[in-house]
Amino acid sequence: MPQLNGGGGDDLGANDEMISFKDEGEQEEKISENLSAERDLADVKSSLVNESETNQNSSSDSEAERRPPPRSETFRDKTRESLEEAAKRQDGGLFKSPPYPGYPFIMIPDLTSPYLPNGSLSPTARTYLQMKWPLLDVNHGSLQSRQALKDARSPSPAHIVGPFCLEFPGQSDLSLHQFQLSNKVPVVQHPHHVHPLTPLITYSNEHFTPGNPPPHLQGDVDPKTGIPRPPQHPDISPYYPLSPGSVGQLPHPLGWLVPQQGQPVYPITTGGFRHPYPTALTVNASMQSFLSSRFPHHMVPPHHSLHQTGIPHPAIVTPNVKQESSHSDIGLNSSKHQDSKKEDEKKKQPHIKKPLNAFMLYMKEMRAKVVAECTLKESAAINQILGRRWHALTREEQAKYYELARKERQLHMQLYPGWSARDNYAGNQQGKKKKRKRDKQPGEGNDLSAPKKCRARFGLDQQNNWCGPCRCKYPKEVSCLVRA
DNA sequence: TCCCCTTTGAAGCGC
DNA sequence: GCGCTTCAAAGGGGA
Numbered sequence: 001m002p003q004l005n006g007g008g009g010d011d012l013g014a015n016d017e018m019i020s021f022k023d024e025g026e027q028e029e030k031i032s033e034n035l036s037a038e039r040d041l042a043d044v045k046s047s048l049v050n051e052s053e054t055n056q057n058s059s060s061d062s063e064a065e066r067r068p069p070p071r072s073e074t075f076r077d078k079t080r081e082s083l084e085e086a087a088k089r090q091d092g093g094l095f096k097s098p099p100y101p102g103y104p105f106i107m108i109p110d111l112t113s114p115y116l117p118n119g120s121l122s123p124t125a126r127t128y129l130q131m132k133w134p135l136l137d138v139n140h141g142s143l144q145s146r147q148a149l150k151d152a153r154s155p156s157p158a159h160i161v162g163p164f165c166l167e168f169p170g171q172s173d174l175s176l177h178q179f180q181l182s183n184k185v186p187v188v189q190h191p192h193h194v195h196p197l198t199p200l201i202t203y204s205n206e207h208f209t210p211g212n213p214p215p216h217l218q219g220d221v222d223p224k225t226g227i228p229r230p231p232q233h234p235d236i237s238p239y240y241p242l243s244p245g246s247v248g249q250l251p252h253p254l255g256w257l258v259p260q261q262g263q264p265v266y267p268i269t270t271g272g273f274r275h276p277y278p279t280a281l282t283v284n285a286s287m288q289s290f291l292s293s294r295f296p297h298h299m300v301p302p303h304h305s306l307h308q309t310g311i312p313h314p315a316i317v318t319p320n321v322k323q324e325s326s327h328s329d330i331g332l333n334s335s336k337h338q339d340s341k342k343e344d345e346k347k348k349q350p351h352i353k354k355p356l357n358a359f360m361l362y363m364k365e366m367r368a369k370v371v372a373e374c375t376l377k378e379s380a381a382i383n384q385i386l387g388r389r390w391h392a393l394t395r396e397e398q399a400k401y402y403e404l405a406r407k408e409r410q411l412h413m414q415l416y417p418g419w420s421a422r423d424n425y426a427g428n429q430q431g432k433k434k435k436r437k438r439d440k441q442p443g444e445g446n447d448l449s450a451p452k453k454c455r456a457r458f459g460l461d462q463q464n465n466w467c468g469p470c471r472c473k474y475p476k477e478v479s480c481l482v483r484a
Numbered sequence: 485t486c487c488c489c490t491t492t493g494a495a496g497c498g499c
Numbered sequence: 500g501c502g503c504t505t506c507a508a509a510g511g512g513g514a
Contacts, residue, residue, distance in 0.1 A: 425504090
C-alpha cells in the first residue's frame, strides 16, 4: 500500500491515494499505462497539433503514424539516473535528502519547533522558509546563496520547446528538477492567480534566481518561426525581470501576504474570519505569528501586531460588491435596501476556497510548461494532456504531489478549522449561480475510468481485448479533445 | 458577463 | 460503503 508517511496515522492523507497502482499486475499495468499514456498523449497532441498547426506545418499530418514505437523504459531510466546524479551534485550536502526520489521538497524533521532556544529560526527552518519563499528575507545573502546553488547546478538536459507538443520519455522527471524553472506561474502569474497556499507548491529554490534562464525557457521559441523570441520587454527578461526596484512590481510568491501595488489586498472583513492572516508588511517580524498559524499555538510566542492588520488569506475571495450602488440606493426603498444590505453582507462573507488536491497542484505546476510546449491555450485541451501526463507519472512523482496536497489540506484545516467544503457548495453561496454539470449520456464525457482501465490493462495495441464501451469510447475521447 | 469545457482528487450527501 | 455531485485551477470559446 503506497501509504504516504508510512501510514503514520495521518488521517488527512487520503487512504485511497494511488490505489490504482496496487491492482494486480501492477508493474505490467504501470508500464503499460506509461507506454499507452505516452502514446495517448502523443495521439492527443498529434490531433491537437494537427488541428492547431495545420496552417503552420502542413507536414505534421499523421504524426502519430510516423511516430516511432513507444520508447522503452530504458531511456526513461537513463534520463532519471542522469537527473538523479545531477540532483546529487546540486545538493551539495546542503539539504536533507528527500524521502522520494526527485523530490525537491525540503523536509524538515521537526517543523513544529523551528526555533532555536534563543528564539531565532533554526538554520533548518530558515532554509525551509527560504526555499518556500525565496524573497523572504530569512537571512542575508540569500541571493548569493541561491546564486551559488544555481552555479552548482548541473546543466539541465536540453528541453526542446517548439511548435509541437512533444512528449519526451522521462519528461516528468525533468519536470521534477525543473519545477520552478519550467513554471512561470510564480513569476508572471497575475496575483489573483496565485494560490493562497502557493508557498506549499514552491518546490525549489530556483524562483527568481537571477541570471541565465533555464535552457527550455531560454529557448522560448516562436512556435511559428522556430526562432527564439526576444524578451517581450527589451529591458526586462520575461522570466527574471527582477531588479531591485522592480521586485515590488511582481507578484510575490507570497502574493497572498504581500500587498501588490495597485492590487486589491484581499480586503479585510471582520466577520467570518477566524484566523486573521499575518500582515504582509511585517513578514519578517511576523514570522513567528505566521508560524503560529501553521503550528500549534503553544509552540509559538504570541505576537499581536499581526492580528490587527491581518490580511485575509487569498484563499478567501471576497466577492465584488458594488459599494457605490448599494449606498446610492439608501433611502429609496427601505425594504429593498434592507434586502440589498443583507445580500451585501452575505456577499461580503469571504469565500474560502478548497485546498488544491494533488492533481490541481500538478496542473498548476505543469500548465505553463505544457502551454509553452504546445501552441494550445485552451485549458480543456491542456487539462486533458495534463491528465494523461499525470497518469504517466511514476508513483514517486505522484507521491510528491499527494504529499503536498496533504500538507495543503493540513494547513488549510489549521487556518480555517470550521471550514467545510460544503460551505462552497452553490446551495450555500448567495448570489453565486450554481454550476450545472452537463448532463452526460452513459459512456460520454467524464466517464473515463473504464477506458483507462482497459487502456492501462491492455494498451492501445490490444484494443481488441478492450471491453465494448472502452472501444467505443476511446476514439471519441480523443476526437473530442479538439472541439471544432 | 457568465458559463462551459476538461482533467483528478477531496469531500459532502443520500441511500 | 457506494455512487453521485460539487468544487478546486485555468483560459479560450460560445451564448
